Amino acid sequence: MTTTSATSSIVSALGAGSGVDMTALATNLANAQFQLRNERLTLQSEKVQRQISVASEIKNALSILANSLGDRVRVGDLSSQASVANSSVATASTPAGATGSGSYSLEVLSLARGQTLSSPAVANATTTVGAGSLTLRFGQTSGSGFTEDSSQAAVTIDIAAGATLTDVAAAINAKRSGVTAYVAQTVDGATLVFKGAEGAQSGFIVEATETAGQEGLAAFAWNPSAGGDASRLLAQSADASFMLDGLAMTSKTNVTGQVAPGLVLSLKGTNAGSPTTVAFSSPTATIADAMQDLVTALNEIIGGLNTATDPSTGDLAGDSGARALKRSLASLGTEVIMPNAAAGAPRTLSDLGLSVQRDGTFTLDSARLQATMSRDPDAVSAMFTTGLYGVYATVDKISRNAAKTGDPGTIGGSITRYQKLSTELAKATTKLAEQQETLRAQMVARFAKADTRISQSQSTLSFLQSQIAVWNKSDD
Template identity: 60%
Template sequence: MESTSTSSTSSIITTLGAGSGINMKQLASDLAVAQFKQRNDSLAARGELLAQKISVASTIKNGFATLASSLGDVVRTGSLAPLPKVANSAVATASTPLGTIGKGSYSLEVTQLARRQVLTGPAMASATDPIGAGTLTIRFGKMDGASFAEDTEQAAVEITLESGSTLKDVANKINAAGAGVTAYIAQTVDGPQLVVKGAEGEQSGFVIEATETPGEEGLAALAWEPTTGAAAQLKDTSQDARFTLDGLAMSSKTNSTGQIAPGLQLSLTGTNAGSPTTVSFANTTGGVAQTMSDLVTALNEIVSELNRATNVKSGELRGDPGARSLKLALAKLPGSVVMPNATGNAPSTLSDLGLVINRDGTFKIDDDRLAATLERDPDGVAAMFTTGLYGVYSTFDKLARNAGSTGDANSLGASIKRYEGQAEKVTEMTAEIAEKQEALRLQMVARFAKADARVAASQSTLTFLRQQIDSWNASKN
């Protein structure tokens, strides 16, 4: 109440030239502020504390999300798994399918690359002249010299051409059909020619049949099959890729083989018949050691912030269930089984990779333990660094997802959501108090105005009486 009195007194400094001489508007404003000051101060302090909680919890949550994402990027590049390499790079490039691990070496001999059929039509005078009307039917199968064996499991494609259709229309409609063949108009020295290309693989050969609309003939010029069509129109024939891996005959419809051995897929680019090359997997144990070191450094930065935020005396998140749950999960991290399918002496926990927890909750790497594991089972270690269901990445990804989840009451995500809801409520309450404060100010302004008017009237009467008395006294003298 003393502060209210002081604030009110400070307003009695500006006269209005009438009435009481007190600035009633300022007095009303000061009294309204004083009335709600305690509640406003309390809400402001509460809002600031909630903002700090949200900021710190979000920083920790986002830190884990970033850590998991960065680890995922490293794993996806395959730099922590043995990388396949082809000695003769002109023959093929090798890669490892996601979630797989390769090892050892293989001999590779490519005798034939996959190819696609290329068929041309006759030269025309113009690509925009009418070519006829009717239907072109494209059938798929195996082209073998002068014979064609249709693959009835592949649906034929019918291209309907209306009256007035041009060579350009034919190409556009073939492309629009999306049936594994593409077409374009080649501007040759003899004139525009339709070029139709199929997909790779020997069963992707094709013939073109024409059914013409009577009176609008012309499409027959675009028809082709090996027994009656001009051989010069067939520029290339479709075929499978053929190669041997460790002497075993293999084939592929395309030059991308898919996985042909554990952790190995090829993109064929050339042939080396009679001169086999070698595919081998490189050792990446040094990368694993560096990654574990980087992982612990990043993890400790987050743990240090978590420890500070949960300090029982000064931490913004002291007593927070999400922060407490996260600390418990981190404490169990080294001993957690991240490779449940590991057999025998294969590494299965993060402690096998040298991860050790300190008394303060931070982590360190036992270099000797990690080196021993890498020496004993490098393939088992490599298997822990994939994007599969299990492993180092999936463990940290799950940890980050759990921390950010809003569906679990004991998570940082749920804590943040709860604090945000409370902060929103504080904002609403502050707005309500502001409305009440303004209403009180207006009410007091109105009351003070009436009081000021009455004081002004009294002063006017007093002035009149003083003037009369002064006049009487003057007449007596």
């Protein structure tokens, strides 16, 4: 408050003696002294902001291209996709990075299933059933025998005193052993139902250990090798059995492994005696569209780069990150993107018709692309997967390298450098403004003193003029 009053006093007093607006004079003089430096900082700040904006646009455009290409590859329409003529028998898929071709006959003889075992019935789900523990041992079961699989660890479930049938089911489920349980209310009463995982070796037996004085768990024990009631085995565990091109195959689950190159089956039903066909489709048309889209997107990026790096007008003229990105894109056509391709198979994007012009832009030779796809469709499809090599992996690598903020030779590194410079310029601008204000305040103070002296001189002159006038009048 004191500072404000003092300043107002000075401002109101300035010019009172001389008639000159000393406050405006001080401001104008300070502005004039700092004008060139302020303008220089403003121009530098504006340029740096343009550099950040342009570099970020290029980096983001490249990232969007890589992500879009990855999304399209993952959809699967750029590689051969298998389909099953009778979808009620099975569906087909292709693992990431794999490709398939041709057609196969498929005959599903039986589906994989898990073991289902019931317990003797009790009154209801809240009936107490004793205390102790139940132990599950895994292997291959039948109505009359059990062969344990020693590679699978036994699972013991502790049953607390006072446990009900519902509590036993919850304890089994809590173990997450591959065996689940639920309580079924049947016409005979409440029954505990055990359900195992798919596969012949996923069968199980149940052993019981009872706490003295709290017997009852023995009713859940079941082992066909020890005279267990065969009627309690509601379903026996089994592997899936099927024929592919007449070759007998099995699977522990209804989702098979890769039974042929690029082919995984999800078995749904049986068709013994009535084989269906599994066939791979050719993605020729979608690959041609994708290549044209790639060329269009690359040309948008290189167009922005060319404008930004123009020696006369470009905001990124001489920028090391921009130059490095241009070099990477310039070699895109000839870079080997399928190093493990067989002899004679396409290995580069130029094999797919991509070429680079003198100005860095790209063109697509559709005739060459079609010729390559006709000659080796499987190898072309293999270039459009999410594997370590291929079109997507190459573009994604360029994008990720360009985005590295810690490398001064990348667009990402350039953005980091410009952002740091922007911060330094902002600090310099603030410091210069403080210096300018200090100078203005100093001049205001000096001018206040000068104005006071002028006012005093004018008062003295006025007094002398009055005295002289009196003297002159006396002489008359």
